[in-house]
Amino acid sequence: MTTRLLAIHGSARSRGNSRRLLDQVLETVGELRPDVEVEVVRAYEARVDPCMACGACEEDEIGCQRLGDGWHDIESALRAADILVIASPVYFMGLPAPLKAIVDRLQALWWYRERGGQVATNEGPFRRSGLILTAAGNDKVFAPSRRVIKAAFNTLGFELVGEVMAGDLDGPDGAGDGTELLDAARALGRTLVE
Numbered sequence: 001m002t003t004r005l006l007a008i009h010g011s012a013r014s015r016g017n018s019r020r021l022l023d024q025v026l027e028t029v030g031e032l033r034p035d036v037e038v039e040v041v042r043a044y045e046a047r048v049d050p051c052m053a054c055g056a057c058e059e060d061e062i063g064c065q066r067l068g069d070g071w072h073d074i075e076s077a078l079r080a081a082d083i084l085v086i087a088s089p090v091y092f093m094g095l096p097a098p099l100k101a102i103v104d105r106l107q108a109l110w111w112y113r114e115r116g117g118q119v120a121t122n123e124g125p126f127r128r129s130g131l132i133l134t135a136a137g138n139d140k141v142f143a144p145s146r147r148v149i150k151a152a153f154n155t156l157g158f159e160l161v162g163e164v165m166a167g168d169l170d171g172p173d174g175a176g177d178g179t180e181l182l183d184a185a186r187a188l189g190r191t192l193v194e
């Protein structure tokens with residue numbers, strides 16, 4: 001049975017701090033479990049529209065019923081994943097807008113779960129998740145985004161097994177200087193598959 005890892009990258013920078021740390025996770029997973037199928041979705045390229053609160057998902061439906069944007073591929077991938085990693089910078093104390101749009105569209109699966117539905121479609125042995133957040137600040141700046149992502153993981157039925165909160169990173173190359181940070185990201189990769 002294939003083990004699928006889905007990573008969602010939330011930064012506007014395709015090659016910044018959060019991506020550097022995410023790549024350490026993916027490299028480690030690749031070394032330990034070359035059989036894992038890896039997909040990386042960039043939120044800024046996914047073209048997911050915001051939730052319009054149309055209410056259709058509160059009825060007898062599975063997931064969001066709105067068509068015409070990039071949501072449905074991501075919804076299927078999220079439901080089928082065994083491992084989910086979200087890597088994102090903090091923007092204005094929260095998540096960057098395209099990533100927040102993805103999280104908000106989970107509302108439909110939240111309703112489905114409320115009605116007793118089974119969100120996960122994978123049959124694998126585990127549903128583990130990891131979180132990487134980067135920021136220019138430190139300490140308190142992570143809490144709001146962390147809370148939102150934890151709610152998303154709960155809705156999808158993922159256990160959060162490890163996280164890297166990387167502060168004091170302003171320019172795009174900051175994460176490259178911190179051996180400790182890169183080690184922490186590699187440790188997260190190990191936790192996700194061991």
Ligand SMILES: Cc1cc2nc3c(=O)[nH]c(=O)nc-3n(C[C@H](O)[C@H](O)[C@H](O)COP(=O)(O)O)c2cc1C
Pocket residue numbers: 011012013015016017018019088089090091092093094134135136137138141169170171172
């Ligand atoms: C629009 C925008 C808003 C930001 N808001 C915050 C913030 O509220 N708090 C903070 O500590 N850093 C903030 N930052 C800094 C980024 O979180 C930080 O540079 C991060 O390391 C970028 O990661 P990346 O290289 O993966 O994009 C902001 C950056 C941008 C572009």
